[in-house]
Amino acid sequence: MKQSATRVILLLCLILHFLATSAQQEDPNWEKQWCIADQQTPDDVLQQALSWACGPGGANCTMIEPNKSCYFPNNVKDHASYAFNSYWQKFKKQGGSCYFNAAAMVTDLDPSHDSCHFEAVP
Structure with missing residues (x-):
């Protein structure tokens, strides 16, 4: 038995x-995750976090510049999502977080759209 x-x-x-x-x-996308802006966060808070991510944070924000593939939709939430994800994918293995003063969250749903590709590092 x-x-x-x-x-x-x-x-x-x-x-x-x-x-x-x-x-x-x-x-x-199995086991891939992205860091995006929390849709409930006010735009002024997102703008501060976006400015930090694209400045001292070291995120690669070139794709959210005018005439680049992630510029549209041209709003703070979408640009912040791209910048937050860029930062997090770049630094998460060194302890970087997807927090941004409670302005961001981790998702399992790929936020890429049209020709705008959000990187996902396992």
């Missing part, structure tokens, strides 16, 4: 591993 229970458990583990591996291969 003990041997058959062990075999059943082993078989279940193999099935679960197979299902997890299959899900990962089917969904290119």
Whole structure:
């Protein structure tokens, strides 16, 4: 009886591993995360955090400049999301956070749109 229970458990583990591996291969965003602006944060707070991220924070904000692929929509929330994500992807492995004075949050949904690509570093 003990041997058959062990075999059943082993078989279940193999099935679960197979299902997890299959899900990962089917969904290119599996286990990817992005840092975006919290939609409830006032624009003035987002603007301060955006200015920090693109300045002293070291985020790469070139794609939210005029005539670049992430300039539109031209609003603080979208630009802040791009800058927050740029900063977080660049520095999260060194302890950088997706906080920005409570103006940001982590999401599993890819915020990329049209020709604007948000990077995701595993």
